[in-house]
Amino acid sequence: MAIQDIFNAVMAFDEDKVKQLTQAEVAAGTEIGAILNQGLIGAMDTVGEKFSAGDLFVPEMLMAAQAMKAGLAILKPLLSAGQAQARGRVVIGTVKGDLHDIGKNLVSMMMEGAGFDVIDLGVDVASEKFVQVATEKKADVIALSALLTTTMPAMQTTVTAVKEAGLASRTIIGGAPVTQGFADQIGADGYSPDAPGAVKLVKKLMA
């Protein structure tokens, strides 16, 4: 019953309630994995469906994610190494020369909400930095964003650098001027036209 209450609190965008109830469940000795998967990630999966259906809009989806993350912060120190990386680890950033970040931030937050461990490198990120962090953190996916056509070549540079470094990480790209064709051209593993699609894409790549 109580895990359902956590689920409902996320759906109600109630950060304080999520924190309170998660704390209580942990204290009650409920299995951490169950709280994580059924209470928090489960709620965000439902949020994701409602968002795709157009019943919830971006600010609401982000509020739900914020509430979920508050609960996740309480569980994090208690998660096993396997549980922590369970769904996957993503390194994300806007490529070198580009300072636009709204879209990237949206993808970042939606991925976290979906239970992925996200390392956001910010904007104007050199290909070397992507490779370095992905190597250190053993990232499953490297996600690249660009809004400017003039910075799209930096996506190619990064994808090539990842391959040359021999990383197992998959690369995905997105941004308004980016297309599937461009992704194919530069050898990226995937492309998404929007944030929900990026989350689905990463889930598919991790399957």
Added chain:
Amino acid sequence: MRYFEYFSEQEVRRIHETCLRLLETVGVDFSFEPALEVLKKAGCKVEGQRVFFPPTLVEAQVAKAPAQYTLQARNPEKSVVIGGEHIAFIPCYGPPFVTDLDRGRRASTLEDYINFVKLGHASRSLDITGGMMAEPNDVPHERRNAEMMYASMRYSDKPFMGGAIGAEAARETIEMTAILFGCSEAALAEKRPIISILCARTPLAYDDRMLGAIMEYAKAGMPQLISSLSIAGATAPVTMEGTLVVQNTEVLAGIVLTQLIREGTPVVFAGSSSCSAMRYGTLSIGAPEMAVNTAATAQMARFYGIPSRGGGALSDAKLPDAQAGFEAMMSQLMATLSGVHFVLHSAGILEGYMVSSYEKFVLDDEICGMCKRIKRGERADEDRLAFELIRQVGPGGEYLTQKHTFQNFRKEIYANLLEEKDSYANWQQKGALSIDRRANQKWKEILKAYQEPQLPAETDKALRRYIERKYGA
């Protein structure tokens, strides 16, 4: 003509004071050392990249920007006045994709850019050749600005827009324009044949590439739009009033910089803010909020005595369809009625600035023509009221055969390019075409009938030589 305005005088003051307070206490980030030096020397408090502006400095500098100026065209008859009672329409700017009903959506090429220069040149209602109307994806990056500048200079004799990606593009534009006019750069400052758009990075910042170009153009006395696209709910408050304040604060900060570099250098107070499409977290430009901001920007620019930019034939639609039509007309009508001077994106835009459409280009040209007619308005003069004529014709008479009608109808009534006004039977017989299909025929006709306004051979050679010396054959 009296303009549509939302705000009372008191509200205008309050908006202005809020901007001054932000400039003084919150500040704006300038990520470019040379700009920081200029601002510091002028009396701003500078902490790292954060610049705090004294209100007296802001008001004093903003007052130096001219209220009106003329862009001289290669063909003097096509010179354009920016400011006062005038409105100028300029095509789309920025899309990396192009579309038409035959070939569909695709990455744009230099040929598309050239086609849009030609369509603009042939237009009665578009005043200035657009910049970056379709990104030439088939040209190596470094060379794109030069090839677009050459195309603007060769295929049209109207004033045109300059490059904006960094000081290098600005420099290159100025050098090529000096070759075109066969004069020194100092003399160019008198002619002002180009205008460029430079933007803030919302909220409350300017990046190094934009600042490099802003400073280069200001030094040369070249007109420039100091522009902000603040997105309500994403990069600015979700209230349009809050977005207006973020927008104006950025624009004022940029204008102060230009005037400090060269007093009296012409600028445009440019606001193109809108709201997010909250379902997707993306920018929506075919939104009523955009129209609201257009009027608000125009009114505030009038308060500052600086020409304004806003509006456009703006649409989020994917096709030149009904959505594209009503969204575009909404923004253009608002721009016209609220007294905007410089209307960018007035031809071709689809998909919220991502795509330039050939069909929409000519449809929008029609909208520009209609809006110019609306701006012309009415003058209740004795002879225009036509009392004598009405008395002569009397009750029960008719006007179709009157000499007065015969003599004046062509200049009195707007002559449409494209709109379908024929009878149903005739429309059917002509092929029962929807307006986008008519537009598809029309742009092809225009390109076929296009006549190049020849550049003098030496000028053309000098321009090609400049490009080849920099980038190879």
